[in-house]
Amino acid sequence: MKYRSLIASLALFPLLPLTAQDDPTPEKQGEVAVAVVSPGGEIKPEILDLKLVPLTVDELAEEAKQWQQAIKEGAEKVAEAAIRNAEAEAGTDAKQTALDDLAKARDEEKALLTNFEVILDAWEAKGGDAAELRLYASTLNATKVDIKDTSALMDSFNRWIKSEDGALKWLGRIGACILILIVAWFISGFVERLVNKAMTQHKGTSELLDRFIEKIIRRTILAIGALVAISTLGVQIGPVLALLGGGAFIIGFALQDSLSNFANGVMLLIYQPFDVGDAVEVGGISGSVDSVSLVNTTIRTWDNKVVLVPNKNVWGQTITNINAAGERRVDMVFGIGYDDDIDKAQAILEKIVSETEGVLEEPATTIKMHELADSSVNFVCRPWAKSADYWAVHWSITKRVKQEFDAAGISIPYPQTDIHLHKVE
Structure with missing residues (x-):
């Protein structure tokens, strides 16, 4: 019996640690969760974002609660400083001290809210619902300044002018934006001239294609420059491009x-x-x-x-x-009367064509009696000319034909109708 009790005790000994683990101690039951990243505005948002990557959605939820508590305490400091500022008399040291405390409290609150947004973004990205906390943060984001308190108003404006996150920051961003646009403009013009020079030396493309390529390259560089310039103002380009991509079907249908x-x-x-x-x-x-x-x-x-x-x-x-081939045939028809000498008319036409500037020797000119029309005997006159000389040749020959036919006594008939009257007895 004695040995049996000893053996039973030894058999149960390995299970004791497991039993101890399953039964949490009172100390563990009362332990309060601590934020992985201590709430504060001194940590840079990009560093905070990296630290949040390994956390689970539950850990991020706890993180958000801890930061909300810190923001609440910061808001209380802002409220207390605002009360002291409202109670202090203008122009006194107490007033200036209150303004300094209020500005400091607001800066700390702003830094906390900036990091709080990073945490909420990370939480939502992993499936959390941050709508309620975002609403709470949005109510604190707006800086409230009593417009009747001129000293506080001027102090806030002066601090904004001197602040690295205020006027200096935006002046720098606007300056960078303008500088990028100017640089993009000059680069696009320089590249366009280079492309134009290269296209001019390459004779295998049309002028239309050359112009198109130059414009596309210039506008592409300007578009890239505009996107980079806009991004310096803090505008997120990614969501805009994603929105355009998602609406491509609707845009395509509309356009x-x-x-x-x-x-x-x-x-x-x-x-x-x-x-x-x-x-x-x-x-x-x-x-x-x-x-x-x-x-x-x-x-x-x-x-x-x-x-x-x-x-x-x-x-x-x-x-x-009309002038793609470089050479064109000038088609003309000249009519003479039925009583005129056709050989003489043809000789005159051949002489005029041979003396007209711009008429090509090859292909050869065709001058033939073409048809016996109702009112005239028609000759076709078909000289060849460069496309650029088409109308000059046409007008010159037409004028000479009229002058030479008149001088030779050859008539140029016009449509006429002969009426024969028969007397009926």
């Missing part, structure tokens, strides 16, 4: 016509059906091409009107490039 013009503009720039200065006919509009953007094509009509044609109406229709 479908503009996107269609954009796509067609890219096709025009890639396939280059015309270039700057080309004479074209597109969608019933005739004129010379001034420019092509990603939205529309600018055409200057022959009577000097500027017409903006949407790119979808350009690429989606027949495009006639």
